[in-house]
Amino acid sequence: MSExxxxxxxxxxxxxxxxxxxxxxxxxxxxxxxxxxxxxxxxKNDAQRDWLHACAAKGYTVPDWPKAYGGAGLSAQQTKVxxxxxxxxxxxxxxxxxxxxxxxxxxxxxxxEEQKLHYLPPIARGEIRWCQGYSEPGSGSDLVSLQSxxxxxxxxxxxxxxxxxxxYADKADWIxxxxxxxxxxxxxxxxxxxxxxxxPGVSTKPILLISGNSPFCExxxxxxxxxxxxxxxxxxxxxxxxxxxxGHEREMISGGGAGxxxxxxxxxxxxxxxxxxxxxxxxxxxxxxxxxxxxxxxAFRAMGERFMDMWKTGRAHPASSNMMKYAGTxxxxxxxxxxxxxxGSAGLEWDSAESRGGSKPRGWLRTKANSIEGGTSEVMLxxxxxxxxxxxxx
Amino acid sequence: xxxYHNDEQAMLRDxxxxxxxxxxxxxxxxxxxxSGDATGFSRDLWKQFAEMGFAGILVGEEYGGMGxxxxxxxIVLEEIGRNLTPxxxxxxxxxxxxxxxxxxxxxxxxxxxxxATGDAIIAIAIDEKPRHGPEGSALAATRAGNGFKLNGQxxxxxxxxxxxxxxxxxxxxxxAGDKDGLTLFAVPQGAAGLNAxxxxxxxASLAAHMRFDDVTVDADAVVGEVDAGxxxxxxxxxxxxTGAAAEMVGVGQGAMDLTMDYLKQRKQFGxxxxxxxxxxxxxxxxxxxxxxxxxSVMKAQQLLDEGDSGAELMVSVAKAKAGRAxxxxxxxxxxxxxxxxxxxxxxxxxxMKRDRALAEYMGDVHYHIDRVARLNGY
Numbered sequence: 001m002s003e004x005x006x007x008x009x010x011x012x013x014x015x016x017x018x019x020x021x022x023x024x025x026x027x028x029x030x031x032x033x034x035x036x037x038x039x040x041x042x043x044k045n046d047a048q049r050d051w052l053h054a055c056a057a058k059g060y061t062v063p064d065w066p067k068a069y070g071g072a073g074l075s076a077q078q079t080k081v082x083x084x085x086x087x088x089x090x091x092x093x094x095x096x097x098x099x100x101x102x103x104x105x106x107x108x109x110x111x112x113e114e115q116k117l118h119y120l121p122p123i124a125r126g127e128i129r130w131c132q133g134y135s136e137p138g139s140g141s142d143l144v145s146l147q148s149x150x151x152x153x154x155x156x157x158x159x160x161x162x163x164x165x166x167x168y169a170d171k172a173d174w175i176x177x178x179x180x181x182x183x184x185x186x187x188x189x190x191x192x193x194x195x196x197x198x199x200p201g202v203s204t205k206p207i208l209l210i211s212g213n214s215p216f217c218e219x220x221x222x223x224x225x226x227x228x229x230x231x232x233x234x235x236x237x238x239x240x241x242x243x244x245x246x247g248h249e250r251e252m253i254s255g256g257g258a259g260x261x262x263x264x265x266x267x268x269x270x271x272x273x274x275x276x277x278x279x280x281x282x283x284x285x286x287x288x289x290x291x292x293x294x295x296x297x298x299a300f301r302a303m304g305e306r307f308m309d310m311w312k313t314g315r316a317h318p319a320s321s322n323m324m325k326y327a328g329t330x331x332x333x334x335x336x337x338x339x340x341x342x343x344g345s346a347g348l349e350w351d352s353a354e355s356r357g358g359s360k361p362r363g364w365l366r367t368k369a370n371s372i373e374g375g376t377s378e379v380m381l382x383x384x385x386x387x388x389x390x391x392x393x394x
Numbered sequence: 395x396x397x398y399h400n401d402e403q404a405m406l407r408d409x410x411x412x413x414x415x416x417x418x419x420x421x422x423x424x425x426x427x428x429s430g431d432a433t434g435f436s437r438d439l440w441k442q443f444a445e446m447g448f449a450g451i452l453v454g455e456e457y458g459g460m461g462x463x464x465x466x467x468x469i470v471l472e473e474i475g476r477n478l479t480p481x482x483x484x485x486x487x488x489x490x491x492x493x494x495x496x497x498x499x500x501x502x503x504x505x506x507x508x509x510a511t512g513d514a515i516i517a518i519a520i521d522e523k524p525r526h527g528p529e530g531s532a533l534a535a536t537r538a539g540n541g542f543k544l545n546g547q548x549x550x551x552x553x554x555x556x557x558x559x560x561x562x563x564x565x566x567x568x569x570a571g572d573k574d575g576l577t578l579f580a581v582p583q584g585a586a587g588l589n590a591x592x593x594x595x596x597x598a599s600l601a602a603h604m605r606f607d608d609v610t611v612d613a614d615a616v617v618g619e620v621d622a623g624x625x626x627x628x629x630x631x632x633x634x635x636t637g638a639a640a641e642m643v644g645v646g647q648g649a650m651d652l653t654m655d656y657l658k659q660r661k662q663f664g665x666x667x668x669x670x671x672x673x674x675x676x677x678x679x680x681x682x683x684x685x686x687x688x689x690s691v692m693k694a695q696q697l698l699d700e701g702d703s704g705a706e707l708m709v710s711v712a713k714a715k716a717g718r719a720x721x722x723x724x725x726x727x728x729x730x731x732x733x734x735x736x737x738x739x740x741x742x743x744x745x746m747k748r749d750r751a752l753a754e755y756m757g758d759v760h761y762h763i764d765r766v767a768r769l770n771g772y
Contacts, residue, residue: 295715
């Protein structure tokens with residue numbers, strides 16, 4: 001690997017030019033354009049398949065993971081260069097995966113060498129699709145009150161209970177889940193388990209949301225046997241792993257507000273809204289709101305860059321991902337409000353071909369979950385007040 | 395370049411922060427204000443700024459400066475903001491130096507060494523109306539003999555009454571609103587026909603209305619090229635706006651620190667008011683806005699220092715974002731202090747006043763949000 005960043009940039013640029021199919025350089029338009037991988041994944045087209053395979057072979061689905069685990073072993077600065085080169089040509093992520101975003105970081109931090117070698121490479125190659133089992137019907141913001149229980153049966157736990165808001169549980173191959181293993185100890189009585197969704201006793205039921213889609217499921221465990229080798233960290237110390245992981249989840253969700261590029265929302269909707277002779281958007285009030293939004297987005301993008309630079313080098317406040325999650329998700333909700341305003345009545349169409357199946361209104365409604373999932377905005381503000389601002393009694 | 399301070403920058407901060415906090419804390423501003431000081435800043439302190447190397451921080455080493463960039467100037471500005479220090483640093487060492495460096499020539503050779511030694515204060519005379527609009531300059535410069543004759547007026551000229559030299563944006567061609575036909579002049583204080591009317595502003599600083607009645611200057615008073623003054627003013631504006639944004643971040647941070655301390659001390663209903671979630675959430679939101687503002691300012695500084703074409707947009711983003719965030723910090727500051735936040739005795743109100751003046755300087759939030767739209771083609 002090149003030590004010099006300029007050489008490295010040239011190397012990445014040449015590789016992308018040769019390997020990223022044209023189709024993968026266009027913005028993702030619909031759900032099927034996002035590649036999630038997994039045992040049952042059906043590629044939308046050859047380009048999506050080739051792009052995943054090319055990246056996986058090079059370790060570029062997880063560029064900063066060590067090579068032994070399927071990554072490319074890039075340094076923080078190299079990863080930044082890699083991502084900026086991807087963004088430069090508008091390349092889509094070759095693989096979207098809860099395995100990459102959440103389980104991977106937990107395994108890298110808490111896993112044994114054997115676990116890393118076993119679980120990480122299939123994640124990097126997009127062969128196993130994971131889902132996350134955290135929230136329960138009675139345990140949302142107060143997650144630590146969760147009740148799903150794994151009874152000790154010698155060589156395995158017998159798990160009973162249910163999870164809710166499990167993203168794509170019906171499509172996932174494996175689940176990482178928080179399961180109570182000691183009813184007497186609230187914080188130190190939870191184990192971070194891994195098990196196959198095909199295990200007897202696991203069932204899922206998609207939940208119809210206001211968007212008309214069902215990305216989330218209820219997931220039920222009925223006497224599911226989980227071998228006592230399939231956990232991360234220590235038994236009864238899963239809350240430590242969960243807290244660590246929530247940091248990554250917040251980091252990931254916070255990126256959503258910025259999108260990957262510097263596209264201005266005002267510029268994007270100029271054609272629909274129309275311009276006056278001076279070249280300004282025809283609706284001066286909407287123009288002002290869009291410009292204020294663009295200003296916030298460009299500022300937040302700088303924040304994202306600064307956060308990642310500091311996070312990767314251990315300079316960031318450990319709770320700062322909560323701030324990123326809060327600001328990023330609130331920004332994304334605002335974006336979609338403006339998208340709806342910019343689109344006018346056309347943005348109301350729910351299932352016409354012209355509206356691509358109502359992608360705007362459904363997308364807008366979907367974003368309302370941004371500030372709920374992975375910790376509500378209100379919980380984020382509580383954490384900032386307590387851990388960063390050190391306010392009393394918080 | 396990562397978006398955090400490197401070791402050298404951290405060292406600069408570690409020397410600037412205690413120096414300014416010690417030599418010019420908020421009480422320094424109060425004593426100047428309460429004594430009716432007519433200069434607007436302390437000349438002794440400015441000498442110390444020069445001895446520390448701050449006055450010439452952007453001046454090249456060939457002229458006796460430190461040869462550093464906007465990121466480093468921003469570190470000093472943030473401390474100035476945090477302490478509400480009255481100082482000609484922003485107009486002289488940041489704005490004026492940036493124009494002189496860009497233009498080069500005789501004026502640069504004459505003034506840059508004197509800025510670095512602390513022997514020259516330079517004021518910026520650009521605006522003519524209460525709302526910022528550099529292209530709108532109408533002050534007329536007509537050819538006369540070997541030089542030019544200047545007629546017209548300027549306003550909001552910080553230190554205009556005491557500066558050794560003024561950088562004056564004048565019109566040599568075109569009409570108000572055009573970027574072409576502008577020329578930047580270096581006009582020495584004391585020039586015949588130059589008249590200053592200093593006015594005390596809300597933050598106790600002094601800004602002059604300047605009148606120019608047949609002020610005669612030589613041809614070599616032109617900074618840059620005749621009719622192409624915009625080329626010298628553009629870097630001046632970018633530097634001044636980014637610098638004002640950095641100073642505002644300091645003001646906002648100072649106001650926020652005071653307020654967080656107060657939330658941890660003040661008791662009502664038998665509890666520290668910082669225990670109330672109604673205040674905690676607002677404080678946390680403010681923290682988030684301030685962090686984002688700081689990142690945007692650092693990004694603008696970095697792009698300016700790299701000569702990146704994206705700097706133009708980021709400068710306006712930074713000025714607008716720092717304006718919004720700091721305005722929130724001072725408003726929440728006064729509100730969360732309650733009644734004593736309204737008293738002159740407590741410092742929080744001084745932060746609100748300084749923020750208002752900085753927010754207006756070189757284009758307010760609305761000006762720069764509008765500019766973000768224009769730069770994105772809408």
